[in-house]
Amino acid sequence: MNDLNIYLTVGAILFSLGLYGVITRRNGVAVLMGVELILNSANVNFVAFARFGGMNLSGHIFAMFVIILAAAEAAVALAIIINLYNKFGTVNVDDARSLKQ
Amino acid sequence: MMTFAPYFLILPLAAFAIQIFFGKRLPRKGDWVSITAVGTTLCLAIAMFVMMLFLYEPGAKAEQSFEWFNLGELSVKIGVLIDNVTVIMLLVVALVSGLVHLYSVGYMKDDPRYSRYFGYLSLFTFSMNGIILSNNLLSIYMFWELVGLSSYLLIGFWFEKDSAANASKKAFLVNRVGDIGMFIGIMLFFTATGSFLFSDIFAGVAAGALPLPLLTVAGLCLFAGAIGKSAQVPLHVWLPDAMEGPTPVSALIHAATMVAAGVYLTFRMFPLFTPEALTVIAYVGGVTAIFAAIIAVTQNDIKRVLAYSTVSQLGYMVMAIGTGAYVAGFFHLTTHAAFKAALFLCSGSVIHAMHHAYHKLGDHDSDPQDMRNMGGMKSKMKITFLTMFMATLALSGVPFMSGFLSKDAILAGTLSFATHHPEHFLLPLFGFGAALLTAFYMFRLIFMTFYGKPAKQEVLDNIHESPATMTTPLIVLATLSIFIVYTLPYINPFSDHGWFTDLIVATNSVVPQHVNPSAHEIAEGIHHAHLPAMIISLIVAFTGIALAVVIYLKKKFSAEKLAKNLALPYKLSFNKFFVDEIYDRFLINPTIKLAKAVGFFDWEIYDKYFINGFGRITERLSRFIGITMDYDVLDQQIVDGVGKSTRFFGGALKFIQTGKIQNYLVWVLGGIIIIFIIQAM
Numbered sequence: 001m002n003d004l005n006i007y008l009t010v011g012a013i014l015f016s017l018g019l020y021g022v023i024t025r026r027n028g029v030a031v032l033m034g035v036e037l038i039l040n041s042a043n044v045n046f047v048a049f050a051r052f053g054g055m056n057l058s059g060h061i062f063a064m065f066v067i068i069l070a071a072a073e074a075a076v077a078l079a080i081i082i083n084l085y086n087k088f089g090t091v092n093v094d095d096a097r098s099l100k101q
Numbered sequence: 102m103m104t105f106a107p108y109f110l111i112l113p114l115a116a117f118a119i120q121i122f123f124g125k126r127l128p129r130k131g132d133w134v135s136i137t138a139v140g141t142t143l144c145l146a147i148a149m150f151v152m153m154l155f156l157y158e159p160g161a162k163a164e165q166s167f168e169w170f171n172l173g174e175l176s177v178k179i180g181v182l183i184d185n186v187t188v189i190m191l192l193v194v195a196l197v198s199g200l201v202h203l204y205s206v207g208y209m210k211d212d213p214r215y216s217r218y219f220g221y222l223s224l225f226t227f228s229m230n231g232i233i234l235s236n237n238l239l240s241i242y243m244f245w246e247l248v249g250l251s252s253y254l255l256i257g258f259w260f261e262k263d264s265a266a267n268a269s270k271k272a273f274l275v276n277r278v279g280d281i282g283m284f285i286g287i288m289l290f291f292t293a294t295g296s297f298l299f300s301d302i303f304a305g306v307a308a309g310a311l312p313l314p315l316l317t318v319a320g321l322c323l324f325a326g327a328i329g330k331s332a333q334v335p336l337h338v339w340l341p342d343a344m345e346g347p348t349p350v351s352a353l354i355h356a357a358t359m360v361a362a363g364v365y366l367t368f369r370m371f372p373l374f375t376p377e378a379l380t381v382i383a384y385v386g387g388v389t390a391i392f393a394a395i396i397a398v399t400q401n402d403i404k405r406v407l408a409y410s411t412v413s414q415l416g417y418m419v420m421a422i423g424t425g426a427y428v429a430g431f432f433h434l435t436t437h438a439a440f441k442a443a444l445f446l447c448s449g450s451v452i453h454a455m456h457h458a459y460h461k462l463g464d465h466d467s468d469p470q471d472m473r474n475m476g477g478m479k480s481k482m483k484i485t486f487l488t489m490f491m492a493t494l495a496l497s498g499v500p501f502m503s504g505f506l507s508k509d510a511i512l513a514g515t516l517s518f519a520t521h522h523p524e525h526f527l528l529p530l531f532g533f534g535a536a537l538l539t540a541f542y543m544f545r546l547i548f549m550t551f552y553g554k555p556a557k558q559e560v561l562d563n564i565h566e567s568p569a570t571m572t573t574p575l576i577v578l579a580t581l582s583i584f585i586v587y588t589l590p591y592i593n594p595f596s597d598h599g600w601f602t603d604l605i606v607a608t609n610s611v612v613p614q615h616v617n618p619s620a621h622e623i624a625e626g627i628h629h630a631h632l633p634a635m636i637i638s639l640i641v642a643f644t645g646i647a648l649a650v651v652i653y654l655k656k657k658f659s660a661e662k663l664a665k666n667l668a669l670p671y672k673l674s675f676n677k678f679f680v681d682e683i684y685d686r687f688l689i690n691p692t693i694k695l696a697k698a699v700g701f702f703d704w705e706i707y708d709k710y711f712i713n714g715f716g717r718i719t720e721r722l723s724r725f726i727g728i729t730m731d732y733d734v735l736d737q738q739i740v741d742g743v744g745k746s747t748r749f750f751g752g753a754l755k756f757i758q759t760g761k762i763q764n765y766l767v768w769v770l771g772g773i774i775i776i777f778i779i780q781a782m
Binding site: 019022023024031093094096097098 | 759760761762763766767770
């Protein structure tokens with residue numbers, strides 16, 4: 001098992017944890033945290049590929065972009081959650097089911 | 102002159118349209134609209150007439166044609182032709198029409214459909230002017246049908262009366278018979294020469310476009326239209342019945358103008374007729390003249406006497422054209438228009454007075470038109486009597502009157518024809534015989550109406566002269582029956598030489614290799630026959646008058662006894678030679694029977710078995726297709742099946758739609774995993 005695989009394994013675990021959080025958490029903020037984990041797992045992959053996969057500086061720059069994007073995403077997502085709260089009086093995503101006909 | 106032509110059509114047509122749509126709402130019910138329109142055309146006609154007299158040129162002619170439409174190579178042209186004949190005809194129509202309009206103001210005063218009456222009169226004037234102005238057979242035919250239509254509308258004007266409604270239908274149908282012939286004739290000339298214009302047809306025929314036998318047939322077909330319109334034997338039956346219309350209409354349409362249209366057409370088409378065709382035309386005219394005159398002798402209805410007299414005089418004109426006395430025929434048409442219109446309007450005045458007298462006495466059963474109910478009216482209706490007497494003199498052919506000159510010219514024509522062709526000796530006999538009878542029945546009419554004792558004194562006491570709107574036209578028309586009107590600038594009561602004969606000259610035939618004498622030779626012949634014809638016609642006219650005086654004024658012989666002694670001829674004449682009955686038995690009833698038989702076959706056999714059977718089969722088939730196939734199979738199984746299955750799957754699948762985003766995400770995850778597994782395999 002070489003070094004790259006270790007990083008990828010860490011990224012995969014991080015991704016799975018994030019996905020699990022997104023799917024199972026009832027609290028909207030916790031769902032967002034899961035999303036952050038997914039994003040960061042991608043960052044780990046980018047940096048790993050930058051170091052071992054020949055992606056060089058591009059990987060680093062992509063990771064930086066993702067961090068900035070995550071910040072922006074968090075701002076927008078938190079605004080959505082505040083609206084959710086205003087609308088339903090809760091941040092529990094299970095109660096927001098008006099997509100059901 | 103050409104610039105005037107459109108007004109003769111536009112003004113009466115506009116008056117017709119205004120009367121039909123707005124007549125009832127106009128002041129005085131709009132009679133002034135029609136009178137103004139016709140009055141203006143009269144002024145124009147007089148202006149054209151004066152121009153013609155100043156020009157004094159027999160060959161004066163203005164013609165303008167334009168393309169009406171074209172179909173590929175076929176170009177149909179119509180247009181206007183104005184020559185001396187046109188001008189005289191326009192004046193005759195405008196004058197009689199104008200006077201009749203004026204007369205109708207009094208005659209139709211309280212009629213509920215007063216405005217419509219004037220509208221129809223204007224429609225007639227429009228159509229008649231159209232016939233006169235046309236320079237082609239196509240538009241003549243169209244206007245020909247239009248005068249037929251206005252005649253139909255006016256005969257049946259009092260359509261509440263069954264007799265009037267039937268008479269209008271009869272007139273229309275009988276005319277149709279002739280018109281079909283005319284249409285065939287027009288088409289024969291059109292196919293042969295490729296044009297409807299007179300000039301083209303004449304040129305084409307002169308160049309031999311039609312072989313001679315076909316030319317004879319085509320000419321006679323064209324003449325069939327004239328037989329219908331001018332009420333010649335055997336299609337004369339409609340005209341006496343047409344007297345059901347208002348009397349001014351009888352004067353305008355059924356005496357002076359429309360019935361003369363047939364003569365006018367024959368006159369215009371004269372150059373096309375082969376000698377054989379002309380012989381047929383002459384015999385048709387001659388037979389009509391004597392035949393109708395015989396009937397007129399025994400009729401008791403004042404208008405019927407005049408109607409048969411009109412038929413007889415039209416026969417004269419046709420006979421004149423047939424024998425080549427072309428100018429004489431047209432001359433008689435013109436003079437006859439004036440004095441026959443006068444006679445009809447006078448009879449209208451008499452009927453009007455009788456009607457009012459009966460009305461006052463509360464008598465609704467007696468016939469105001471029956472001459473046996475009249476008598477002694479001379480003292481009560483002086484103007485009517487005098488004008489009617491003058492017109493009667495003219496019709497009877499007494500010197501110093503217009504009718505003497507024109508009738509004499511016709512008789513001279515037939516006499517000259519018979520001297521050249523002794524085998525046709527019957528024609529002058531018909532002519533002179535009719536002249537004798539004409540004088541007799543006209544004076545019989547005068548004596549029965551105005552002389553003697555009335556059937557009832559109280560009726561006579563209530564007779565009054567008609568109003569001035571009615572008597573003025575009488576005076577004008579009676580004045581126009583004096584010879585001098587037609588012979589100026591020459592004043593010779595025994596010669597027709599004058600502006601008329603100077604301006605209307607005979608045309609030569611265009612028939613190739615014709616053996617007929619030329620126009621000049623005919624004129625020469627007539628000139629030679631003039632003196633004997635005049636002497637004989639004077640003798641017969643005065644004999645007729647004398648007979649009438651002896652029988653009806655002096656009462657030397659009783660008319661009833663005479664009728665008994667001559668039972669067979671009397672019955673034949675009184676019953677109009679049973680022509681109507683013969684038509685009923687041999688034409689109309691068989692037609693009705695045939696129609697009924699065909700109708701029976703159509704209804705009972707064809708309709709019941711074939712059509713209904715077809716219907717039943719269709720019904721069964723459609724029931725099978727509709728109920729079994731469409732409803733049971735297609736609708737129930739297939740169409741409903743699609744809906745049902747959709748509903749089933751919808752119901753089954755709706756449970757995965759939880760509305761929870763996280764559930765959806767699980768499905769997405771599952772999907773991705775499946776894709777990965779498939780990829781890995």
